[in-house]
Amino acid sequence: MEPLRTSLKPGSCDDGRRKMMEDYAAGHADHLEFLARELEMRKLVPTAASAAALLATPRVGDTRETSCHVCQDDFEEEDKLRAMPCAHTFHQRCIFRVLSVNRLCPVCGYQLPADDEMP
Numbered sequence: 001m002e003p004l005r006t007s008l009k010p011g012s013c014d015d016g017r018r019k020m021m022e023d024y025a026a027g028h029a030d031h032l033e034f035l036a037r038e039l040e041m042r043k044l045v046p047t048a049a050s051a052a053a054l055l056a057t058p059r060v061g062d063t064r065e066t067s068c069h070v071c072q073d074d075f076e077e078e079d080k081l082r083a084m085p086c087a088h089t090f091h092q093r094c095i096f097r098v099l100s101v102n103r104l105c106p107v108c109g110y111q112l113p114a115d116d117e118m119p
């Protein structure tokens with residue numbers, strides 16, 4: 001059997017990646033380890049809950065945006081909003097859901113602190 005790495009040539013990244021996925025799907029790897037590596041590759045780190053709690057709470061109308069980039073819905077008068085330090089604003093429910101798995105702003109990639117980066 002030829003070594004797995006032979007398919008990972010420059011310029012054939014997608015093929016190499018698909019091959020890797022297939023090899024994993026074939027069932028000879030620890031699936032949890034695979035998921036952990038996927039998360040690491042995409043740098044998905046949850047936001048520290050204390051950092052998310054500190055996000056500003058602008059009123060509808062005071063923000064640059066008029067709609068939420070997570071759910072694409074327009075902001076309504078009674079919606080609770082949260083603004084990231086980069087000033088991108090989302091529904092509180094939407095951005096908190098995102099930040100619970102990923103500490104990056106969905107629009108610009110601004111990075112919030114993770115748990116181990118809080119004082």
Ligand SMILES: [Zn+2]
Nearest residue numbers: 068071091094
């Ligand atoms: Zn939303």
Ligand SMILES: [Zn+2]
Nearest residue numbers: 086088105108
């Ligand atoms: Zn942003």
